[in-house]
Each structure stands twice: as structure tokens, then as C-alpha cells.
Amino acid sequence: EVQLVESGGGLVQPGGSLRLSCAASGFTVSSNYMSWVRQAPGKGLEWVSVIYSGGSTYYADSVKGRFTISRHNSKNTLYLQMNSLRAEDTAVYYCARAGGAPPGAFDIWGQGTMVTVSS
Amino acid sequence: DIQMTQSPSTLSASVGDRVTITCRASQSISSWLAWYQQKPGKAPKLLIYKASSLESGVPSRFSGSGSGTEFTLTISSLQPDDFATYYCQQYNSYLWTFGQGTKVEIK
Numbered sequence: 001e002v003q004l005v006e007s008g009g010g011l012v013q014p015g016g017s018l019r020l021s022c023a024a025s026g027f028t029v030s031s032n033y034m035s036w037v038r039q040a041p042g043k044g045l046e047w048v049s050v051i052y053s054g055g056s057t058y059y060a061d062s063v064k065g066r067f068t069i070s071r072h073n074s075k076n077t078l079y080l081q082m083n084s085l086r087a088e089d090t091a092v093y094y095c096a097r098a099g100g101a102p103p104g105a106f107d108i109w110g111q112g113t114m115v116t117v118s119s
Numbered sequence: 120d121i122q123m124t125q126s127p128s129t130l131s132a133s134v135g136d137r138v139t140i141t142c143r144a145s146q147s148i149s150s151w152l153a154w155y156q157q158k159p160g161k162a163p164k165l166l167i168y169k170a171s172s173l174e175s176g177v178p179s180r181f182s183g184s185g186s187g188t189e190f191t192l193t194i195s196s197l198q199p200d201d202f203a204t205y206y207c208q209q210y211n212s213y214l215w216t217f218g219q220g221t222k223v224e225i226k
Contacts (some may be wrong), residue, residue: 035215037163044220045163045206050213058213061120080180094162104210105153105168112162 002026002108004095007106009113016085016117022078022095022110030073033103038091039112049080050098057062063089085117120144121209125216125218126205131226136195142207147187151211154183154192159218167192168204197223 005021006022020036036048048090050058051070057069078095090112122145132138139180142152154165165174167183170190180195194201204224207218 004166016222018135027157036219038216045157047215047217050215060214098210100168102151102210104215105165105208106155106163107165107168107174109162109164 004097004108004110006093006095006110006113009093009115010025010118011118012085013119014117018079018085019095020080020082020095020113020115022080024076024078024097026110027028029071029076033098034069034071034078035096035098035106036067036069036078037094037106038089038095038115039094040088040091043091048093051078052103056073066097082115085115087117088111089115090117091115120214121148121216121223123207123209123216123218125205125207127221128219129222129224131195131224132195133226136197136201136226138197138201138223140192140205140207140223142185142190142192142218144188144190144209144211148209148211150186151209152183152185152190153208153210154181155206155208156201156203157206162167187218194223 003025035050051069067085092112093112094112098106099107152170154167161196171183204222
């Protein structure tokens with residue numbers, strides 16, 4: 001079964017760090033474009049970051065310099081390292097596969113993991 | 120960055136109605152646009168990709184059209200399961216962006 005399962009969310013203080021994980025099954029993470037998308041409580045979807053199959057990475061301006069996307073090929077897992085967290089980073093974080101040709105439409109989503117930044 | 124603007128923000132409709140949602144891009148994105156449906160507490164679901172291609176398993180009452188800067192999502196006959204929030208998303212540039220969403224409510 002094709003599936004993404006996120007973990008690692010939780011409560012963290014402003015200025016703190018957190019690493020999210022997204023374990024894939026049924027397909028190979030390193031052969032696909034993989035993204036993180038977040039949704040603040042009661043708000044819309046916000047694209048956060050992407051890692052291309054070739055390894056290039058891109059970030060939304062709101063997280064650039066603070067967040068790092070990466071993957072572990074043998075574990076078939078995607079990560080999001082989040083540093084210098086702010087209250088406005090509070091959101092449900094989804095990992096998603098960007099499929100198609102060219103890749104870009106998110107055809108597989110995880111269930112999401114909640115990150116709360118608060119003192 | 121490319122900005123995506125959806126209209127309306129909220130739409131009240133009845134079962135059986137034809138519903139149209141518009142998405143405008145701040146610059147041309149060719150046909151690199153997707154549409155998603157999201158229900159409360161759930162992950163979004165892909166409906167349409169490349170502006171007008173129907174994702175496998177999505178009912179044929181959903182259709183997409185447009186190119187360049189103006190796009191539409193149409194539901195030909197609204198069903199009870201379709202009351203949800205809909206988002207457009209562009210993937211023309213390497214910085215992808217979503218519209219702010221359109222909530223389809225029961226009239």
C-alpha cells in the first residue's frame with residue numbers, strides 16, 4: 001500500500017528545534033519530489049519545502065534559513081529539521097509526494113503531525 | 120513569488136447545483152495548476168492536475184479548465200460529499216504556492 005506516515009510533532013518553546021519524520025511505503029522517496037506543506041489552525045495550506053529526486057532543495061521565504069529538508073534513502077524517510085521556531089510556525093505539518101510530469105501536484109499525503117510553538 | 124487568488128472565499132450552494140470556483144495567478148503558470156479538496160481534520164485530496172486532468176478515482180462531475188493566469192474548477196452537480204474546502208496550487212516555478220481556499224457550504 002502506498003502510504004506516508006509523519007511523526008515527531010509536539011510542543012516546543014519559541015526558539016527551539018524539532019525534527020519531523022515522514023516514513024514512506026509502497027514507493028521510493030529518493031525517486032520522487034517530496035514536499036512539506038503546513039496548515040495553521042483554521043487557516044489555509046502553505047507550501048513549506050521540496051526536495052527533488054536529484055537532491056536540490058527549495059524553501060518558502062517564511063522558513064528559509066531556519067528549516068532544512070532532507071531524506072534518508074535506505075530508511076525511505078523524509079525529514080524536516082526546524083530550528084529557531086516561532087509562534088507562527090504552529091501548524092499541522094503534512095508530507096506529500098509531488099507526482100506527475102513535471103512533478104508538482106501532490107498525489108499522496110500523510111495524515112499530518114501537529115507542531116505547537118508556545119511558552 | 121507567484122501569488123494565487125481564489126474566488127469566492129465562501130460559496131453557499133444546494134445539492135444538485137453547478138458550482139464554479141476561480142483561481143487567478145499573479146503571472147502566467149501555463150497549465151501547471153492543481154486542485155484539491157479538504158475536509159475538516161483530513162489531509163487534502165488531489166482532484167485535478169495540469170489544470171484539466173482528472174486524478175484517478177475522482178468522480179467525473181469534477182472538471183478543471185484554464186491556462187495562463189485564469190483557471191476554474193467546476194462541480195457539475197453538487198453532491199452531499201462535496202461540501203468541503205477547495206484549494207488551487209501552482210507548480211510552474213520552483214517555489215510552489217496555494218490559493219487561500221474556497222469553502223463550499225450547504226445553502
